Amino acid sequence: MSWTIVARKDFRDAVRSRTLWALTAVYILFMAGFAYLFTLIQGTGAPPGSGQQEQAILEAADLVFFLLGPVALLIPLTALVIGYKSLAGEVESGSGKFLLSLPHTRLDAVIGKVVGRTGVLWLAILVGILVAMLVIVGLYDELAIATLGVFTAATLVLGAVYVSIAVGLSGLTNSTSRATVYAVSFFVVFEIVWDFVPNALYYVTDGSFFPPFVRGAPGVYDAPSWYHFIGKLSPTSAYSTVVQDFAGEGTLSLAAAYPEGLPIYLTGYAGLAILLAWAVVPLGLGYWHFREADL
Amino acid sequence: MSADDRSPPAVDVSGVTKEYGDVTALRNLDLTVETGEIYGFLGPNGAGKSTTIDILLDFVRPTTGSATVLGRDVRRDSLAIRQRTGVLPEGFHVYDRLTGRQHIQFAIQSKGVTDDPDAILERVNIADAADRKAGGFSKGMKQRLALGMALVGDPELLILDEPSTGLDPNGAREMRSVIREENERGATVFFSSHILEQVEAVCDRVGILREGELVAEDSIEGLREAAGTGATLRVTVDAVTDDAVAAVEALPGVTDVRTSGTTITVSTTDSAKTEVLDAIETAGASVEDFSTEETSLEELFATYTQGDRR
Numbered sequence: 001m002s003w004t005i006v007a008r009k010d011f012r013d014a015v016r017s018r019t020l021w022a023l024t025a026v027y028i029l030f031m032a033g034f035a036y037l038f039t040l041i042q043g044t045g046a047p048p049g050s051g052q053q054e055q056a057i058l059e060a061a062d063l064v065f066f067l068l069g070p071v072a073l074l075i076p077l078t079a080l081v082i083g084y085k086s087l088a089g090e091v092e093s094g095s096g097k098f099l100l101s102l103p104h105t106r107l108d109a110v111i112g113k114v115v116g117r118t119g120v121l122w123l124a125i126l127v128g129i130l131v132a133m134l135v136i137v138g139l140y141d142e143l144a145i146a147t148l149g150v151f152t153a154a155t156l157v158l159g160a161v162y163v164s165i166a167v168g169l170s171g172l173t174n175s176t177s178r179a180t181v182y183a184v185s186f187f188v189v190f191e192i193v194w195d196f197v198p199n200a201l202y203y204v205t206d207g208s209f210f211p212p213f214v215r216g217a218p219g220v221y222d223a224p225s226w227y228h229f230i231g232k233l234s235p236t237s238a239y240s241t242v243v244q245d246f247a248g249e250g251t252l253s254l255a256a257a258y259p260e261g262l263p264i265y266l267t268g269y270a271g272l273a274i275l276l277a278w279a280v281v282p283l284g285l286g287y288w289h290f291r292e293a294d295l
Numbered sequence: 296m297s298a299d300d301r302s303p304p305a306v307d308v309s310g311v312t313k314e315y316g317d318v319t320a321l322r323n324l325d326l327t328v329e330t331g332e333i334y335g336f337l338g339p340n341g342a343g344k345s346t347t348i349d350i351l352l353d354f355v356r357p358t359t360g361s362a363t364v365l366g367r368d369v370r371r372d373s374l375a376i377r378q379r380t381g382v383l384p385e386g387f388h389v390y391d392r393l394t395g396r397q398h399i400q401f402a403i404q405s406k407g408v409t410d411d412p413d414a415i416l417e418r419v420n421i422a423d424a425a426d427r428k429a430g431g432f433s434k435g436m437k438q439r440l441a442l443g444m445a446l447v448g449d450p451e452l453l454i455l456d457e458p459s460t461g462l463d464p465n466g467a468r469e470m471r472s473v474i475r476e477e478n479e480r481g482a483t484v485f486f487s488s489h490i491l492e493q494v495e496a497v498c499d500r501v502g503i504l505r506e507g508e509l510v511a512e513d514s515i516e517g518l519r520e521a522a523g524t525g526a527t528l529r530v531t532v533d534a535v536t537d538d539a540v541a542a543v544e545a546l547p548g549v550t551d552v553r554t555s556g557t558t559i560t561v562s563t564t565d566s567a568k569t570e571v572l573d574a575i576e577t578a579g580a581s582v583e584d585f586s587t588e589e590t591s592l593e594e595l596f597a598t599y600t601q602g603d604r605r
């Protein structure tokens with residue numbers, strides 16, 4: 001259980017740095033800021049003078065779906081920044097010689113880093129959401145505690161998954177500059193490029209980039225199942241699937257394309273499984289390299 | 296602690312070679328440190344001292360060969376070894392934002408012992424900096440802090456890599472007295488240095504490493520004896536000839552021959568100066584002047600580590 005000591009040391013180190021406070025400030029501004037912003041834009045779509053603007057009901061559940069996209073950007077960015085130097089930095093600077101001259105295995109070091117830094121990110125996320133809750137309680141008409149709960153839990157899970165990815169990438173190299181390249185590449189590939197991968201494959205098989213919409217459900221593509229599945233493979237789309245499935249009305253918009261019911265691999269459960277894989281595989285590869293590395 | 300004949304050596308390196316790509320850091324190294332002794336691991340920078348220590352701690356893995364520490368295999372039982380060993384690593388970096396006391400506490404928690412952090416900080420003379428962040432420590436203070444971490448848990452073996460780095464002469468003296476105290480407590484001490492005088496003052500035995508190979512291993516007394524009986528002979532001749540050099544090199548007891556201008560410098564294990572002079576004259580050179588001096592321990596070290604190998 002010596003990873004708990006490493007985790008505590010890591011967390012303590014972060015508490016004393018400006019990282020944690022800067023991070024917490026970012027999340028407060030972000031979560032509470034969006035909660036407030038949402039009160040301003042909600043209902044502005046209604047025709048002016050119709051009286052509906054004042055009557056628009058502010059629902060926290062709507063806020064959650066409004067937040068999904070931005071959160072799916074902020075979590076990867078902050079988690080990668082927190083974690084990308086965690087192992088490579090210790091090796092490069094020589095503080096790893098302290099850590100590993102004490103009785104810790106390299107696995108203890110890896111797990112300790114993931115847990116310690118996840119703790120840092122979770123604290124920032126939780127404080128951010130707590131302040132957002134104050135805004136919601138003060139200004140919103142409906143609280144939707146269950147939806148907020150699912151959103152909070154899923155966001156924490158995504159944070160832990162991304163910290164684990166970052167630590168895994170960090171374990172793949174002994175140099176922080178290469179660790180930076182890995183983190184940036186991961187973000188570009190899985191958070192930016194990935195959105196286009198299903199379309200590129202669709203183009204190869206079908207000759208056009210975009211599938212037609214499902215009749216009567218604009219925005220939902222009538223495409224082969226693999227098209228939908230590949231789109232859900234990145235960590236943040238798996239996260240969105242989870243939140244939409246478990247925090248929504250119980251149905252995904254994608255259900256419109258499957259009158260006989262959604263296949264399991266397109267549901268929130270599949271999203272959870274994909275997140276779990278992301279938590280384990282990159283970290284496993286990073287550990288495997290770190291275990292064999294000369295320090 | 297008296298060394299039991301059957302107890303395993305504290306450190307036992309056998310046939311270890313370590314290659315980094317094309318560079319061979321260690322060449323078939325054999326090294327034994329007996330339980331209870333203070334062993335000085337000497338050699339110039341880059342000789343492979345840190346690589347050897349890194350192998351003992353499983354920081355790097357030997358290309359071939361194996362090693363045990365406290366009777367346990369360094370690769371299989373590294374955790375058990377590090378539990379019973381105190382380490383002052385070389386080229387370490389403190390956790391900038393943790394205080395002096397937090398560093399010691401980290402070591403205490405990691406080893407699962409109940410030492411008093413303040414007593415340890417007192418012992419390495421940085422008690423007044425206990426609550427300051429280590430990032431602001433001077434080089435010498437960081438070195439003391441690292442020594443303090445190594446002392447946590449009264450380890451059976453202390454591995455100290457260049458412990459005097461960054462210490463002023465006073466600090467180096469304190470370091471030596473801590474080493475002696477730890478040894479009297481029963482700890483085996485294995486420490487490396489590139490400076491002979493730091494080793495000479497405390498060590499029972501010395502190994503000299505050069506270009507990845509152990510070129511000498513002896514007690515300080517043994518080395519001193521070798522140094523005391525050896526001598527350096529400086530002969531000025533009219534012209535240095537290959538014949539003369541070859542003739543001197545062929546003499547028994549001659550360990551090193553170097554030439555510079557019209558001077559031939561000869562290291563001998565005994566003061567066979569007439570034989571040397573005779574050999575030069577016989578080879579056809581004419582001796583114009585000569586002087587002899589006893590070899591000091593420093594010169595012996597220099598011969599081992601700098602001279603051309605023969």
